[in-house]
Amino acid sequence: MTMAGKTIIIGITGSIAAYKACGIVNILKKDSFDVKVILTKEGAQFVTPLTLQTLSGNKVLTDMFELPDMWNPVHTSLADSASLVLIAPATANVIGKLANGICDDLLSCVVYATKAPVVIAPAMNEKMYNHKIVQGNIAGLKKIGYSFVGPVKGRLACGHDAIGHIADIGDIVKEAKRLLR
Numbered sequence: 001m002t003m004a005g006k007t008i009i010i011g012i013t014g015s016i017a018a019y020k021a022c023g024i025v026n027i028l029k030k031d032s033f034d035v036k037v038i039l040t041k042e043g044a045q046f047v048t049p050l051t052l053q054t055l056s057g058n059k060v061l062t063d064m065f066e067l068p069d070m071w072n073p074v075h076t077s078l079a080d081s082a083s084l085v086l087i088a089p090a091t092a093n094v095i096g097k098l099a100n101g102i103c104d105d106l107l108s109c110v111v112y113a114t115k116a117p118v119v120i121a122p123a124m125n126e127k128m129y130n131h132k133i134v135q136g137n138i139a140g141l142k143k144i145g146y147s148f149v150g151p152v153k154g155r156l157a158c159g160h161d162a163i164g165h166i167a168d169i170g171d172i173v174k175e176a177k178r179l180l181r
């Protein structure tokens with residue numbers, strides 16, 4: 001399915017699974033979506049803006065306070081332009097922020113300011129994922145209509161197989177497209 005004219009904002013956060021987001025950006029771009037990447041400060045420890053800019057064909061956004069080319073604030077104009085916001089991978093940190101009203105960076109502000117559907121693909125260590133606070137945050141976000149894909153059982157950064165591995169990128173793209181129909 002191609003989606004010319006639809007803008008997907010992909011938020012990439014500070015997980016070892018961030019490299020998988022390059023594959024997601026690549027698929028969405030080939031499917032003719034307009035792909036805009038928001039990379040958190042910690043996300044940029046794992047993948048470079050240059051890689052994501054080259055794959056997406058758009059400027060990679062990280063800083064809410066960078067002076068915009070236009071008069072309007074970057075977080076609200078981005079939020080208005082979105083057909084869908086996808087956060088992949090999503091850290092325990094960003095899930096916690098979104099569930100608890102914290103918007104202290106570009107990605108969290110865009111999520112709060114958009115009316116577009118939000119898809120979240122968590123990735124983290126299984127003890128973090130199973131923590132009651134993380135589980136409570138996920139339940140709260142599901143309750144307000146955010147869609148979750150994974151995590152799944154797989155090889156984690158710590159070296160063993162457990163729940164917390166990012167979902168298959170094909171499944172993440174499939175869910176994004178389902179919500180855009």
Ligand SMILES: Cc1cc2nc3c(=O)[nH]c(=O)nc-3n(C[C@H](O)[C@H](O)[C@H](O)COP(=O)(O)O)c2cc1C
Binds near residue numbers: 040091093157
């Ligand atoms: C090597 C390494 C791998 C990490 N992987 C994850 C991860 O997969 N999931 C997670 O929730 N946090 C992970 N973290 C911790 C996050 O990077 C940290 O919570 C950070 O503040 C997240 O910021 P962000 O959500 O704004 O991107 C990792 C940290 C390091 C140093």
